[in-house]
Amino acid sequence: MLLLNGERHRAIVAGLNVTGTVALVCIAVILLGMSGAGTREVYRLGNWPAPFGIVLVLDRLSALMLLLTNVLALATAVFSLARWHRAGAHFHSLFQFLLMGLNGAFLTGDLFNLFVFFELLLAASYGLLLHGSGIARVKAGLHYIVVNLAASLLFLIGVSLIYGVTGTLNMADLAARVPAIAAESRGLLEAGAGVLAVAFLLKAGMWPLSFWLPTAYAAASPPVASIFAIMTKVGVYVLLRLSLLLFGEGAGASAGFGSDWLLWGGLATTLFGAIGTLASQDTARLGGFSVLVSSGTVLAATGMGQVGITSAALFYLVSSTLGISAFFLLVELIERGREPGADMIAVTREAYGEEDETGEAEEDVGTAIVATMGLLGVAFIGCALVIAGLPPLSGFIAKFALLAAALNPTETHQNGAVPGSGWALLVVLIFSGFATLVAMARAGIRIFWASPDRTVPRVRVIEMAPIMFLLIICAAQTVLAGPVIRFMQATAQSLHAPAGYVSDVLEAAPEGSRKAEGK
Amino acid sequence: MELVLAIGIGTLAASGVWLILRPRTFQVIIGLSLLSYAVNLFIVAVGRVRSGAPVLIAKEIGDVAKHADPLPQALVLTAIVISFATTALFLVVLLASRGLARTDHVDGQEPEA
Numbered sequence: 001m002l003l004l005n006g007e008r009h010r011a012i013v014a015g016l017n018v019t020g021t022v023a024l025v026c027i028a029v030i031l032l033g034m035s036g037a038g039t040r041e042v043y044r045l046g047n048w049p050a051p052f053g054i055v056l057v058l059d060r061l062s063a064l065m066l067l068l069t070n071v072l073a074l075a076t077a078v079f080s081l082a083r084w085h086r087a088g089a090h091f092h093s094l095f096q097f098l099l100m101g102l103n104g105a106f107l108t109g110d111l112f113n114l115f116v117f118f119e120l121l122l123a124a125s126y127g128l129l130l131h132g133s134g135i136a137r138v139k140a141g142l143h144y145i146v147v148n149l150a151a152s153l154l155f156l157i158g159v160s161l162i163y164g165v166t167g168t169l170n171m172a173d174l175a176a177r178v179p180a181i182a183a184e185s186r187g188l189l190e191a192g193a194g195v196l197a198v199a200f201l202l203k204a205g206m207w208p209l210s211f212w213l214p215t216a217y218a219a220a221s222p223p224v225a226s227i228f229a230i231m232t233k234v235g236v237y238v239l240l241r242l243s244l245l246l247f248g249e250g251a252g253a254s255a256g257f258g259s260d261w262l263l264w265g266g267l268a269t270t271l272f273g274a275i276g277t278l279a280s281q282d283t284a285r286l287g288g289f290s291v292l293v294s295s296g297t298v299l300a301a302t303g304m305g306q307v308g309i310t311s312a313a314l315f316y317l318v319s320s321t322l323g324i325s326a327f328f329l330l331v332e333l334i335e336r337g338r339e340p341g342a343d344m345i346a347v348t349r350e351a352y353g354e355e356d357e358t359g360e361a362e363e364d365v366g367t368a369i370v371a372t373m374g375l376l377g378v379a380f381i382g383c384a385l386v387i388a389g390l391p392p393l394s395g396f397i398a399k400f401a402l403l404a405a406a407l408n409p410t411e412t413h414q415n416g417a418v419p420g421s422g423w424a425l426l427v428v429l430i431f432s433g434f435a436t437l438v439a440m441a442r443a444g445i446r447i448f449w450a451s452p453d454r455t456v457p458r459v460r461v462i463e464m465a466p467i468m469f470l471l472i473i474c475a476a477q478t479v480l481a482g483p484v485i486r487f488m489q490a491t492a493q494s495l496h497a498p499a500g501y502v503s504d505v506l507e508a509a510p511e512g513s514r515k516a517e518g519k
Numbered sequence: 520m521e522l523v524l525a526i527g528i529g530t531l532a533a534s535g536v537w538l539i540l541r542p543r544t545f546q547v548i549i550g551l552s553l554l555s556y557a558v559n560l561f562i563v564a565v566g567r568v569r570s571g572a573p574v575l576i577a578k579e580i581g582d583v584a585k586h587a588d589p590l591p592q593a594l595v596l597t598a599i600v601i602s603f604a605t606t607a608l609f610l611v612v613l614l615a616s617r618g619l620a621r622t623d624h625v626d627g628q629e630p631e632a
Binding site: 143157 | 539544547551554555558559561562565566590591594597598601602604605606608609612613615616619620625626627
């Protein structure tokens with residue numbers, strides 16, 4: 001897969017970008033099928049044995065994230081073809097670079113390699129964030145880059161501390177060595193892991209580290225914001241993987257290190273995001289805060305460290321990422337119909353209680369009005385349902401599964417009592433769902449029940465199709481909830497039992513006897 | 520030797536952090552550079568500093584304990600390249616911001632006096 005990307009990165013032709021993305025989706029589906037059987041595919045770059053060489057590891061979680069990434073990428077790439085890819089130079093090459101970084105980060109089995117892929121995707125994301133230019137983007141981009149550069153340096157400090165203590169950076173090897181760390185070096189190891197976690201938490205947008213996020217996401221051009229929805233999930237993914245691999249139950253004295261931080265930090269993030277959605281006047285900012293709600297919920301669930309909760313959290317992760325991504329795309333189409341400054345006027349109108357009609361009576365452009373607005377409205381409702389977590393779409397099932405697992409006393413505690421964290425999760429989840437619903441309903445009323453003389457946006461099929469595509473996946477996730485949940489459970493179980501991962505990676509057979517196509 | 524290295528890393532890191540917290544973009548970029556120097560030195564330092572030890576085995580395979588650990592040096596090399604590239608990218612954005620906003624304040628506008 002990486003090779004494919006590497007060859008493709010010079011292609012600035014849009015068709016090549018889309019073809020490449022389609023190919024990536026196909027490969028991701030194949031890889032998902034391969035991992036679905038429960039085996040892990042280990043690909044040794046340079047064919048060195050695992051602790052010395054760099055490995056790419058494919059298990060269920062990686063395959064799942066790969067598929068999610070590439071499905072989003074496909075929708076976004078198609079969407080951008082309508083007009084956004086012309087807004088600046090090198091959109092398609094940067095896009096493929098970003099995908100290369102994302103896919104690599106999900107596949108790698110080595111901490112330093114993870115850093116390299118991280119930097120790759122960050123560098124591409126800097127370019128993409130600035131895509132289309134303009135003062136707002138440059139301002140937001142400046143902050144975004146500084147924050148991420150600082151985080152990358154923290155990442156390096158964390159990695160080198162861990163290397164200094166354990167003498168290895170291979171994740172599987174690390175997991176094997178962590179239980180045997182001497183007591184006096186344990187503090188250093190945990191400090192390293194903590195510093196490393198700060199870098200990932202910053203990417204994942206955990207509460208005190210997330211102030212850059214809504215601004216940056218709101219400033220980015222819509223297809224870019226849409227693909228950025230997966231980027232917080234990279235941080236979440238790494239935290240999920242490392243916390244369970246390194247500090248799972250088999251980690252000796254370090255078991256469960258940092259999970260309280262994840263739990264309460266995640267809850268705080270969700271709360272912050274929910275309040276932010278209520279406070280945001282701008283629909284794109286609303287999307288940015290929904291990203292925070294989504295990643296906060298998954299972080300909190302990761303911190304609870306139970307198999308059932310993890311599997312529900314994975315389900316939630318997929319559904320909310322799809323929903324938010326579709327929402328970012330939709331925002332652009334909706335906003336296109338509004339005159340610049342309409343938000344401002346609305347706010348002042350509310351503030352002063354004026355009932356003036358500032359209708360500029362523009363002539364409608366030639367599309368079928370009812371169908372366009374109706375379609376946009378349906379898509380908006382779909383996004384709102386998924387993000388807020390209401391039935392009948394997948395967001396509801398995700399939240400329901402999450403709460404069912406969190407409040408299941410046999411799972412969380414042996415003595416039959418639901419721990420406080422379960423109740424806290426319940427309160428926060430329901431509050432965040434409610435806040436999102438209120439914010440979305442308000443935005444929807446402002447947009448769709450506005451005065452009839454507003455301009456109907458000119459929407460092309462190529463722009464509407466990706467949104468519908470993402471929402472249909474959400475719907476499919478609802479219909480096929482049973483098999484999907486079973487897959488997530490298998491994923492969570494193998495995540496919580498890292499011994500298999502460790503032995504598979506360390507005892508991987510040399511190249512030649514193994515298939516390596518597609519990587 | 521270790522003391523000098525530690526003091527050096529500490530000074531660089533402290534200056535870097537202080538500069539990053541300044542409101543002018545030029546100071547921020549210098550701060551980031553200083554911090555990345557500090558981090559690079561730090562990576563070398565965690566690989567156990569040993570003076571006079573060769574990294575790679577020259578002719579015959581001698582006692583492994585006499586050689587320095589090559590991995591941190593490889594890591595530092597990668598880290599230098601990457602942080603150099605991203606800092607250069609940041610410099611471009613900085614110039615763009617300066618050109619568009621006509622100020623070098625990090626927020627793109629001068630604070631109210």
